[in-house]
Amino acid sequence: MKAVNLLELPVEERKESIYAKGKQKPNLKCDTDSIAGVVSQRACVYCGARVVLNPVTDAVHLVHGPIGCASYTWDIRGALSSGSDLYRFSFSTDLKEHDVIFGGEKKLALAIDELVIKYHPKLVFVYSTCIVGVIGDDLEMVCRVAARKHRIEVIPVQSTGFAGNKSAGYRAACDALLRLIEPKNKKEVKKSKSLNYLGDYNLAGEVWIIKSYLREMDIDMNVAFTGDSSCETLKTAAMASLNIVQCSGSMFYLAGKMEQIYGIPYMNISFLGLEDTAESLRKIARFFDDPETMGKTAELIEREINAYGDIVRGYREKLRGKKAAVYVGGGFKAISLIKQFREIGIDVVMVGTQTGRQEEYDTINDLVDEGTVILDDANPAELEQFVLEKGAHLLVGGVKERPLAYKLGIAFIDHNHDRKHPLSGFVGAVNFAEEVYATVCSPVWRFTQVPAAAHDCFAGEADNNETTTA
Amino acid sequence: MRMEQTHCLSVNENQCSMCMPMGAILAFKGVEGSMAIIHGSQGCSTYMRRHIAEHFNEPIDVASSSLNEKGTIYGGEANLRKGLDNAIKLYNPKVVGILTTCLAETIGEDIDRMAADYLEEKGLVDLPVVTVSTPGYGNSHFEGYFLAVKRIVAELVRQSVRHKGINIIVPNISPADIREIKRILKMMRVSYILLPDFSDTLDRALERPYRKMPAGGTKLADIAGMGGAQATIQMGVTVDEAISPGHYLESAFGVPLYNVPVPIGVQNTDLFVNLLKKLTGNPVPGSLERERGRLLDCMVDSHKYNAYGKSVVFGDPENVYAVACTCLENGISPVVTATGGKGGKLADLLKTRLPDAGPAAQVFCETDFSRIREKSREMEANIAIGHSGGRYLTEREGIPLVRYGFPIHDRVGGQRLLSVGYTGTAMLLDRITNTLLENKYRNYRRNIYQQFYYGTIKPAGKGRGEKNELRLQPGAKRE
Numbered sequence: 001m002k003a004v005n006l007l008e009l010p011v012e013e014r015k016e017s018i019y020a021k022g023k024q025k026p027n028l029k030c031d032t033d034s035i036a037g038v039v040s041q042r043a044c045v046y047c048g049a050r051v052v053l054n055p056v057t058d059a060v061h062l063v064h065g066p067i068g069c070a071s072y073t074w075d076i077r078g079a080l081s082s083g084s085d086l087y088r089f090s091f092s093t094d095l096k097e098h099d100v101i102f103g104g105e106k107k108l109a110l111a112i113d114e115l116v117i118k119y120h121p122k123l124v125f126v127y128s129t130c131i132v133g134v135i136g137d138d139l140e141m142v143c144r145v146a147a148r149k150h151r152i153e154v155i156p157v158q159s160t161g162f163a164g165n166k167s168a169g170y171r172a173a174c175d176a177l178l179r180l181i182e183p184k185n186k187k188e189v190k191k192s193k194s195l196n197y198l199g200d201y202n203l204a205g206e207v208w209i210i211k212s213y214l215r216e217m218d219i220d221m222n223v224a225f226t227g228d229s230s231c232e233t234l235k236t237a238a239m240a241s242l243n244i245v246q247c248s249g250s251m252f253y254l255a256g257k258m259e260q261i262y263g264i265p266y267m268n269i270s271f272l273g274l275e276d277t278a279e280s281l282r283k284i285a286r287f288f289d290d291p292e293t294m295g296k297t298a299e300l301i302e303r304e305i306n307a308y309g310d311i312v313r314g315y316r317e318k319l320r321g322k323k324a325a326v327y328v329g330g331g332f333k334a335i336s337l338i339k340q341f342r343e344i345g346i347d348v349v350m351v352g353t354q355t356g357r358q359e360e361y362d363t364i365n366d367l368v369d370e371g372t373v374i375l376d377d378a379n380p381a382e383l384e385q386f387v388l389e390k391g392a393h394l395l396v397g398g399v400k401e402r403p404l405a406y407k408l409g410i411a412f413i414d415h416n417h418d419r420k421h422p423l424s425g426f427v428g429a430v431n432f433a434e435e436v437y438a439t440v441c442s443p444v445w446r447f448t449q450v451p452a453a454a455h456d457c458f459a460g461e462a463d464n465n466e467t468t469t470a
Numbered sequence: 471m472r473m474e475q476t477h478c479l480s481v482n483e484n485q486c487s488m489c490m491p492m493g494a495i496l497a498f499k500g501v502e503g504s505m506a507i508i509h510g511s512q513g514c515s516t517y518m519r520r521h522i523a524e525h526f527n528e529p530i531d532v533a534s535s536s537l538n539e540k541g542t543i544y545g546g547e548a549n550l551r552k553g554l555d556n557a558i559k560l561y562n563p564k565v566v567g568i569l570t571t572c573l574a575e576t577i578g579e580d581i582d583r584m585a586a587d588y589l590e591e592k593g594l595v596d597l598p599v600v601t602v603s604t605p606g607y608g609n610s611h612f613e614g615y616f617l618a619v620k621r622i623v624a625e626l627v628r629q630s631v632r633h634k635g636i637n638i639i640v641p642n643i644s645p646a647d648i649r650e651i652k653r654i655l656k657m658m659r660v661s662y663i664l665l666p667d668f669s670d671t672l673d674r675a676l677e678r679p680y681r682k683m684p685a686g687g688t689k690l691a692d693i694a695g696m697g698g699a700q701a702t703i704q705m706g707v708t709v710d711e712a713i714s715p716g717h718y719l720e721s722a723f724g725v726p727l728y729n730v731p732v733p734i735g736v737q738n739t740d741l742f743v744n745l746l747k748k749l750t751g752n753p754v755p756g757s758l759e760r761e762r763g764r765l766l767d768c769m770v771d772s773h774k775y776n777a778y779g780k781s782v783v784f785g786d787p788e789n790v791y792a793v794a795c796t797c798l799e800n801g802i803s804p805v806v807t808a809t810g811g812k813g814g815k816l817a818d819l820l821k822t823r824l825p826d827a828g829p830a831a832q833v834f835c836e837t838d839f840s841r842i843r844e845k846s847r848e849m850e851a852n853i854a855i856g857h858s859g860g861r862y863l864t865e866r867e868g869i870p871l872v873r874y875g876f877p878i879h880d881r882v883g884g885q886r887l888l889s890v891g892y893t894g895t896a897m898l899l900d901r902i903t904n905t906l907l908e909n910k911y912r913n914y915r916r917n918i919y920q921q922f923y924y925g926t927i928k929p930a931g932k933g934r935g936e937k938n939e940l941r942l943q944p945g946a947k948r949e
Contacts, residue, residue, distance in 0.1 A: 010559050034512050036536040036549045037556030044513020066572050066606035067482060067810075068489030072517040074859070075484075076879075094482035095607050100576055110480035130511050130573040131607065134542065162511035162537050162573060380531050381560050381682060399520050404529040407680050448676055 010381070011038055018375040018382070021368055028361045030353075030376035031167060039379045041327070041400055042354045046129055047073075048169020049159035051417060052250050053125055053176065054087060055079035055201045058230045060121040062091040064108050064139065065129025069161075070094075077417045078203045082228050086119060095131060105137045112146040112154060123153045123231035125176060133160030153231060155179050166329070167249070167355045174254035177225065181237045181258075193288050194220040196240040198255055198266070199247030199332070202227025203417055206424035210271055213425065217285060217297045225251060238262045242287055244269045244280075249330030249355050270332070271424040273340035273432075274305060274312055304426035312344060315433035320345035322440055325392035327352045327378055327401055328415055331360025337396060337415070338367045344433050349390035352378045380404055394440050409448050411439035484839035484862060486784055487810025489606035491569045492518045493615030495532055496642055496876075498600075500666020501622060502687035503564030507533035507553050509546060509581060510571025514606075525877040526645075526672045526885045531682065533557035535574075542577055547584050554588055558597075561683055564690055565598045565626070567618065575605035598690065600625045610811025612786045613713055615642055616706065619666060620715040626690060627723065630698035636749060637702040637725065638664040639715050641788040642876055643732060645673035646888040651733070654891050657758050658746045663692045663699065665715070673885040697723035701749050703742070705732045708787040708814040732788055733890050734898065735796035736765055761892040768896040772903040773801055779906050782806040782846045782863065784856040785875040787816035793855055793874065794820060796895060802902065803827040805849035808834040808842045843867060853906055870905045874898065 009015055016029035034040035046063075050073050054061065063070040070092030081087065093111045095104050112124055126143055139156035147154040157176045159169050195214070200207050207227035214221050222240040223233040237258070243266035245255045255266035267287065269280035278301045285297040324346050326337050331353050338348045351364055352375040364374055373386045387395055387408055394411035395401060398418075405412040413435055415423070421435075422428045491508055495518055498506040508515040515534035523530040535553040537546045554566065568581050581601045589595055602621045604614045619639060638655065640648060648669035655662050670686025696702075696719060704716035707729050711717045716727040728749075733742040739762070747754055779802035783793050787809045794804040804827050807820055813835035824831040830849060834841060839862050846854070847867055854860040858878045860871040878884030889898040 011556050033538045034534075034536045035552070035556065037507065037533045037553030037558075038560065039515075039531050039533050039557070040512055040536065041516065042512055043516040044511050047513050047517070062481075066489060067485055067487060067610070068492065068514070068517070068572075068606045070482065071485035071488050072521050075862075090484055092482040092485060093480060097605070097607055100572075100607055107480050114479055114481050130514075130571070131576050134573065134576045161513045162542050163539050165512070379560075380529060384680065384682070399524050400516070400530070403523055403527050406527070407529055407674070407676065409676070409678070409680075 008385070011035065014038065014382070017377060018373065021365055021370050021372045021374060025362075025365050028358070028374060028376055030356055030358060030361060031165070032377075033165060034377055039381070040377055041379060041398075042166055042377055044130075044161035044166065045164050045169040045172060046127060046159040046161045048166035048250070048355075049127060049157050049173040049176070050169070051077075051201075052170055052173035053157065053226060055081075055226045056123070056125070056229050056231070056234065057081040057087045058084035058121060059087060059123040059125050060091060060115050060119060061087060061089075061125050061127070062093065062111060062115065063127045063129065064093045064095070064104065064111075064132050064137070065127070066095050066131065067092055069127075069129045077201070078420050079201045079227055079417070080203075080205050080208075082208075083230060086121065091115060100131055100135055103135060103137055104132065105142050108137065108139075108142050109146060112142075112150075116146075116150045116152065121152065121231075123155070123180070125155055125157050127157045128160045130161040133163060153180060165355065170250040170355075171253050174251065174257065177234065177254060178257055178261075180231070180234050181262075182235045190241045191220065191222065191239045192241065193218060193290070193293070194222045194240045195242040195244055195284070196222050196237050196258075196264070197224040198243050198245045199249075199251035200224050200227045200271075200424070201247075201417060204420055204422040206271075206422045206428065209422055209425040209427060213281060213300060214284070216300050217281065217293050218290075219284065219288065219293065225254065238264070240264060242266070242284075244284060246271060246332070247330060248332040249353075249357070249360075268332075270336045270339075272333075272336035272428070273343050274309065274426060274429045275343060276336060276339055277425055277429065278305065308426045308430050311430050312433050315437050316343070316345040318437055319433075319440060322346045322393040323349045323391055324394050324396065325350035325383070325387045325390065326396045327383060328396060329354050329398070331356030331364070333415065335360060335363050335367065338364065340429070340432060343429070344436060346436070348372060349392055350375070350386045352376060384408060394436065409445070411436075411442070411445075413439060482838045484859070485810060486808060486838050486842065486859060488521070488611040489572075490604035490609050490611060490614030490617070491571055491606065492521065493611030493613065493642065494567065494569045494602050494604045494618035495522065495530075496611075496668065497615050497618035497622065497666045498567040499530075499671050500668035500687055501565060501567075501693070502689045503683055504567060504687065505531070505533065505557050505561045505563035505565075505683070506567040506569055507535060507550075507557050508569050508571055509535045509550050509553075509574040509579060510537055511573055512536045514571045514573075521877055522672075524879045527882065528672055528674060528684075528885075531561065533561075537573055542573065545577070546574060546579055550579075550581070550584055551588055558594075563597075563683065565600065567622075568599060568601045569604045569618070570602070571604070572606040575603065575608070598626055612642075612788075612809075612811050612814075613710075616709050616715065617713040620713055620718050622665070622693065623696060623715045623718055624722075626693045627697040627719070628694040629723070630695045632698050633661075633695065633700070635661045635663055635695070635699045636746075637696045637699045637704075637716070637719065638662050639702060639704040639706060640664065640666070641705055641732060642786055643705075643789070643890060644876075644887050645669040645885045647890040647894065650888055650891045650894050654733075654743065654758065655746070657755050658743065658750065659752045660746055660750055663696055664688060665693060665696070697725065699725050701726045701728060703728045703730060703745060703749075705730055706788060707731050707819060708791055708816045710814045731795065732792035734792040734895050735799055736762065736769070736892070736895065737799060738792055738795055739765075739890070739892050739895060758892070765892040765896045765899075768899055769800055772899060775903050775906055775910075776899075777801045778910075779803065779853050779902070780805045780849065780851045781902075782808070782842060782849075782851040782854045782856075782860075782869065784808040784810075784842055784854070784860065787811070787813045789875050790856075791816055791819055793898075795823065796898065797855075797902075798823060798826050800899060802853070803831065805831050805851050806834070806842060806845045807832070808837050808845075810837060812836055839863070852909065853902065855902065870909050872898075872901050872905050874901075
């Protein structure tokens with residue numbers, strides 16, 4: 001393996017956001033604005049807010065802005081609902097030049113009126129976009145008036161695209177959620193053995209998987225933020241006695257606020273991978289400190305590990321020695337993935353995120369082997385460079401990264417909000433191992449390794465799924 | 471036929487269009503060695519890259535000036551300059567496209583002046599830069615696409631000597647479609663300049679090593695010579711003059727413009743082929759004649775199945791027009807035609823054609839899927855033809871969707887869908903007919919059993935799925 005050549009980075013400013021793990025740990029520059037022109041993979045504030053709030057099933061999600069912001073986010077997520085499917089509709093005020101000049105408040109008010117008549121929602125989220133931030137529409141005022149008029153919740157989401165990065169959007173979404181939670185600033189009668197599950201968006205039913213585990217442990221999942229949630233269930237959030245936080249990137253802010261306002265303690269957990277899932281369930285059981293729950297938890301874990309452990313170990317034998325590059329949205333997911341890859345015998349040789357925080361990068365640094373490249377807010381040029389230099393066999397990422405991996409001739413794992421199969425819990429760990437195997441060991445790579453001149457499709461067929469990476 | 475300009479009131483519900491810079495990016499992807507930079511917030515370029523990448527399954531690199539709060543308040547010139555610096559350093563482009571966004575336009579950024587100053591200061595006077603004003607609130611992606619092509623032409627065409635070549639300007643059709651048009655041009659022995667040519671850049675062969683800047687695209691030298699061409703054939707019958715590249719070439723360089731529909735359908739393809747014959751004097755080769763014959767054979771083979779088709783056709787105006795024509799010549803009634811943007815001349819053009827589809831056939835411009843769904847139900851459409859937004863019609867109304875156009879996000883191979891020319895039309899028509907047949911096979915046993923044996927079939931229009939059964943129209947009885 002070649003040493004990573006950071007000196008070859010063409011854009012000087014990026015050097016502060018990239019390093020290879022060595023004896024000394026430099027401070028990684030993260031959570032800052034993206035650098036112009038380098039083709040950052042990040043989106044905007046609106047994107048962050050939309051991701052977090054989208055799974056609220058019975059809300060009208062009204063994007064106050066031009067058509068594009070709504071168009072590019074219409075039903076693109078794999079969040080499932082057990083009730084309403086209003087969240088899968090994309091509503092836009094479709095601002096035009098006239099509105100930009102004369103202001104969009106009137107149109108917004110009319111839009112809310114029309115939607116209330118057509119869909120009778122209990123909750124409307126109104127998302128701000130770039131131009132709304134510039135033309136200065138008073139979202140607060142319009143929403144307040146509409147809420148009073150229709151006697152429903154109309155909550156502005158301060159997600160003006162340019163005002164920060166995706167993380168700012170997470171905070172905007174959390175602020176919107178906080179406004180929904182009742183009661184305001186007073187302690188509520190707590191339900192016993194009831195928790196809120198923060199940072200799971202019920203992609204492919206992941207919240208339901210965890211809910212079933214908790215049910216078996218006699219623990220009630222009060223509400224998930226925000227997978228398969230509704231206006232009514234979110235409002236009861238203050239009644240839980242514990243918040244467990246999965247995707248901490250999007251939800252640590254909300255967890256902190258809820259602790260501050262409602263005195264609800266929180267703990268970080270992870271349901272990605274067999275080990276993390278088991279450990280997280282034990283941690284939850286310990287919190288409630290009830291011998292019966294502890295017993296049931298142990299039974300559950302034993303049963304599930306018995307059912308799935310061998311399968312995962314089987315994949316480990318097949319995958320051992322492969323190398324993975326990880327580029328995902330948040331730090332939590334990156335950390336979980338490093339551990340999960342280890343479970344199936346794979347080392348992570350490059351890891352980066354769009355919105356990771358300093359403390360998350362510290363954890364990442366502690367977890368990975370020496371030489372692993374760690375980077376924040378990467379771009380295609382860097383992904384290409386490090387994937388090739390580090391000889392990764394697969395890349396984990398989202399829709400934009402997928403074609404790059406394939407063009408580089410390596411396997412790819414979709415770990416984004418569009419996915420259609422669950423990766424959480426014990427069953428998810430098996431799905432993950434299966435997916436990694438399906439892509440890393442696919443026969444297609446046999447045909448893509450060599451230049452056209454040397455084509456001999458059936459030579460060296462045995463079990464060689466090595467991919468050429470240079 | 472009733473004509474109705476949809477008035478969406480204050481809400482656009484489930485969008486049938488995208489924004490201007492999206493279309494402009496696609497146009498730039500068809501120019502050799504080009505790099506687009508979007509002057510606006512980071513999200514714009516990322517969302518559009520994602521949208522395009524998911525359709526083409528290609529890496530889509532588009533730079534952003536990553537405007538933040540400071541840039542928005544004090545002006546974004548520093549961001550744009552840095553963006554240009556970095557994009558040029560990383561991608562070494564032969565031409566740069568600077569596209570604006572809602573944000574840049576609203577804060578009044580003068581990108582022409584900024585670009586000129588930048589190039590001069592950096593000593594990059596030889597680097598062609600094309601600026602395009604594409605506010606997201608201005609128009610749809612369709613107008614953004616043609617405006618960008620027009621701006622590319624306006625900036626890059628040089629006064630040149632007259633030559634025998636023919637300019638071919640294509641709308642947003644698939645890379646496979648562009649390749650097919652080039653094949654027909656070759657068969658007709660036409661010397662041509664096709665713009666924008668993203669047949670390779672957005673549908674690359676797997677090759678090593680990977681190149682950030684894909685090979686292919688219309689060559690800059692060729693674009694420069696478009697002003698001396700014998701004629702321009704623009705597949706842009708719906709395109710307004712103000713954004714028409716062909717119109718620009720005609721008025722600025724005196725190149726005669728022939729606006730033709732996208733060659734989908736036998737009549738539209740005939741128009742294209744006959745025009746090539748007329749302009750070049752070259753005969754139509756026997757092999758192309760036989761392709762035409764095979765298409766006619768296909769049309770005859772399928773006509774009885776197609777007679778039961780009532781289609782809802784939506785998407786870009788140019789594509790909607792060509793597909794609606796194809797439906798009509800095959801006895802499929804395009805009972806609902808729709809586009810999300812203003813539609814250019816689409817409504818006027820269809821007005822003359824739609825009476826064949828029955829008295830109630832309608833065209834909708836500036837519309838959304840909420841309205842398209844409502845009208846499809848009302849008109850009892852049984853097949854949808856358009857991009858993957860139409861899956862909503864399948865899910866909610868049971869109307870099967872033939873995927874055509876951009877974007878296709880829920881299936882692979884949008885870039886490889888062939889629909890133009892005689893051969894492509896036959897392939898598209900087969901996809902349509904087979905979708906009608908699939909629906910028929912899925913339902914006919916149950917329906918006939920219920921109708922005649924059980925005698926309990928619900929009256930038409932009641933209950934999901936029933937209304938979308940194959941039925942002869944207008945006024946004919948069920949099978």
